[in-house]
Amino acid sequence: MKILKWLGALLIALALGVAIAAPIGPMPGFFIGGSQAQPPETWPDTSSVHEVKLKVPGGLPRVVIIWIVEWAGDLHVVGGGDSGWVRKIGAASPVELRLGDSTFALNAVAVSEDPEAILTAWLDKYEPDYPEIVAGFRNDTSGASSAAVFRLERD
Secondary structure (H helix, E strand, O other), rough: OOOHHHHHHHHHHHHHHHHHHOOOOEEOOOOOOEEOOOOOOOOOOOOOOOOOEEEOOOOEEEEEEOOOOEEEEEEEEEOOOOHHHHHOOOOOEEEEEOOOOEEEEEEEEEEEOOOHHHHEEEEEEEEOOHHHHHHHHHHOOHHHEEEEEEEEOOO
């Protein structure tokens, strides 16, 4: 009987460990999943893609579920300047992007020229489906100065 209780406790601990390690909703995790693939020369249309997973490195890697936008043929992600995953990237860092069932090794590079245009495209993409959230971003008086915009580059 003690063995069954011990095994039950072990199974519960393992299930909790898996749940904590995988991203759930807005909560980050450690595992990105998907099949490793080479980035395509031209990205597929992502206008209907609402969320992707982005893995940033560190002592404890972090996978976040995030919005993505295509601008001038490149994929971009946007985060709050004080966000933990943004701080891990800094000015540039290798990352992994999961788009559909494929995972791509890329470099995230902070955009310094015209981040406002990318941020506007990002907000325009998501406003029809998330009007309250986007309105909050648009009404933020600090605007683009508080956002971190990253271009996802191929190696």
